[in-house]
Every structure is written in structure tokens, then in C-alpha cells.
Amino acid sequence: MPENDQTRDFPGARTPDRTGSVDSSGLRLALNEWGDPGAPVIAMVHGGFDFSRTFDVFAPMIADAGWRVVAWDARGHGDSDRADLYGWAADVRDHLAAIQSISTEPIVMLGHSKGGGQLLDLLDGRPSLARAFVNLDGLPSQFSSPDVNDRERQRMRRADLSAGLDRRRRRNELTRRPDTIEGLAQRRQPMNPRLSREWLEYLVTVGAHQDAEGWRWKIDPVLHLGGFGPWRPGWSLDHLAALEMPFLGVLSGVQDDPMGWKSRRSDIEPFLPPGGRLEFFDDIGHFLHIEQTRFIADLVLEFLESFR
């Protein structure tokens, strides 16, 4: 599937100013940075099936306002090493390793979706790491299909279990399916129905690699959506209530976006930490910082004004 056109531009997208890596108990995590290395730090944690380059427009906006933005790829995602085992707790620990490599002082942290949920866990256990915490639609309060009855949920869990075991049986043979840039973008569109094809094609060029057969997403093919075990979304709210640092939560109110937790304002407000702030937008989808980048960047910068 030869293709001569190997790059795509996207308005405002900027290649990281610096790249590097961090060691998490022998596993290499890829780091990307934007902005003045001497500026105050904000760490950004991406969501599931994303990678740090999904911040290619958002991060430069924050950096240009006087911040050093550092983001890393989760294990098995983007340019980080593929792992033998994956799990929520391991991701949280990887975040700690990355943060400790960036600064010995408390920093500002921002997490989107699963990344935001994992930072809730981390900052409940290690509150002194953060000066402030911004959570972009990563406040789970219910399963993402709240209208599914228990029996159907059990059937889905069984199917998920079998598929997961089958996939791990074949893990040494699994590869990501090759395609053109346009083809990969089209296949990702169902996960990101509110994002433009132009953006998704750009994402392919930074989140996939090209070989003789075409482009393939870098993410480890053994990974799949779901597979959370006994984890309950509501457990995250306990972590939210326990936070001690200044907090800004931003919720998407779009209920038909296939990704995201679909939490409502009334689900979250009772658990806000003291002084915590919650913004709710019923016309912006789960990928708020990509769909309305300037608006969300301005909101975050306004919240962070006193932390510069």
C-alpha cells in the first residue's frame, strides 16, 4: 500500500520542542515537551487509546502562555515501550515515575479521560505532587452505558472476557492492521465522531508508523477498550472528594459521544473537594481540548493564572 504523502498539517499543531524518555522500573516511557524549559511545569496525561501527541494543538497554546508542558505516552501507547502486562495501577505508577523525573517540586497536572481518572488515584495517594489539578472529562461516576441492564452488562462482560483471553493467546501473532492515512483516520472516526477528518489524518501521521504495507497505529495490539475488572466508576469519586489541591473539573455533557464516562453535573458536584470548581458544557464532546481547543485552553489558563 505505497503512499508518497507521508505528512499532514493541521492548523495550530506543533511538533514537540523537545523529546525524551523516562524509566519506569525498566520500562521506557516516551516524553514530549513544549515551551520554555525554565517555565512552571504542567504535566498532561492522555486518555485510553490516545497518546501524548494528541496534545499537539492544545499543549502549544498552554506553552505559549508561559508554561512548560510535559506529556508522556502510557505503556503500550505511542512511542513508549510495549509491556508484558497492563493494568490501571501500573499506569498510575508510570505517571508517578514520569512526574518524579520532571520535578522534585509540586507541579500542575492535567489529565484527560482515563488519564484524569488515574490522576485522581495518584493524587489521593500522593497529594504533595500537585500544586493544582485540572481534570478534563475524566470523572467516572457510572458505566458509560448506563441504560444497559444488568443481564446485558453480564453478557457483555462475558464476551469481553473471552475476547480478551483469545487475544492474549494470540498476542505473539497480533499486529495492527495496515492501511492508508485516510483508511486509518476513517477507522478511528467512530471513536471520535465529533473530530474532523483533517485532525484524524494528522493524528495518523504522529500516532502510527509506516512500513512496506502501509500505516499501523503504534498502540500495542493486545490492548483493547474495556477490561477494567471489578473496577467501579464510583470508586473514583472517593478519590475526588479526598483531594487537597486546587481543582478544576470540566465535563462534557454530550451523551451520545461513544467515548467518555457521561457523568452529569449532579453526579460529581456532591464529591467536589473543598473549593473545587466544576464546569459543564453540554455542547462539547468528550475530547473537549481537541474539539474546542482555544476555548478550553483559555479556561485552563484562567484557572491557572495564580499558579504561574
Next chain:
Amino acid sequence: MTRTTEYLPNGRLRLALHTLAEGEGRPLLLLHGLGEHSPLSRPAWTSTWKGPVLALDFTGHGDSGVPVSGGYTPEGLMSDVDAVLAVHGPVTIVGRGFGAWVGLLIAGARTSLVHGVVLFDGSGVSGGGSQPPTPYVNVLPSSTNATPDPYALLELSRDPRPPDYALEYVRFVLEDSEIENPIVVSARIRPEWMAAVASDIGVIELPLEEAIASFS
């Protein structure tokens, strides 16, 4: 007999599966507790089993491989047992402690390949309890390939095990099983999940040797 060992592929790692006794028929598969490893010889309580007696070292335990940078979950280690099922076909499982928890999970996930499971006492039976324990996040030094892997001990002693989650797997087993009592609790240590399983109407309780004999 002196145990013999075969190694099964498990991604980039390998799993050690020991044969403790030869025999004809369906194998009895022993799953050890957290931080433990397979017995070096056939335990006396398996003496009535006519088929082969196998014992698996979980990832990060015994003679099995150690992953880089942890990532252990009971659900992930179900695939260790599934690797045995892929090679040896249907088995009956005796799980001790943590192995009892994984034994229940894999029995529910691979109902056609697990012909009965016995849940018995052993280390790591409680995990992190029914609710997530107090958050504790720390980065350990890189793995040394020594077992038990410290990350296994850390992560598999903190995973939540809600009773209703355990009962989901009980339902999966009971819905599909062709035998009358496919889950037998022999454990005397009863964390909430084990107590819930033992209380289920489709589950019976027997002493260990009788439990094994019930699947012969």
C-alpha cells in the same frame, strides 16, 4: 515421581507448568497462592486423583518469567491458566489463596474448559478487600528476574475483590456447567468474596479431599 517441567509461551515470557504425577484422563491443575510456587512433589491430598496432576507457576512466581515493570492483575493472570487450557484442554482446578481467586475467574471465563473448581486456603486470598484499599503508589527498582516478583506481591495484594463481582463469575459457571456442583468451597478462611461464593445456592462446601474426589 520427580516433577517434570514444560514451558508454555506467554507473550515474551514463559510459564512453567510442572507435572507432579502422570495418569490417564482429565488433569488436575493446582494453582498456588500469592508469593508461592508450585509444590515440588504431589501433595498427599491429591492422592485419589487418577489423572495427571499439573501445577502452574504464575507469572512472576516460581520458574515462570518475570515481566518488566509489573502490571499484575488477577484478570491478566487468568491468561496464564488459559495458556495451560490451550495446550492440555479441559482440567479440574484446585486453587489456593490467590490461586483460588484466579481459579474462580477462569472457571467463569472458560466454562467449557474448566471441569470444576475447588477453592482452598492459601496466601493472598483476600487481595485488597471488597473495596479499593487506601491509595499507595510507589515505584520499585527494576525487576531482577528473581521470583516472587515484588510487583506481584504489591499489586496482587491490593486488587479489590467485591463479592458481587465474584458472584458474577459464579453465575457464568453455573449457567454453562454440565456437572451438578461445579464450584466447591473447601477454604476455611473466608474473606467477603469467599463467603459470598460459599453462600450461593449453586455452590457446595466439602473438605478438600472430598472436593477433589467429587470431580474424579
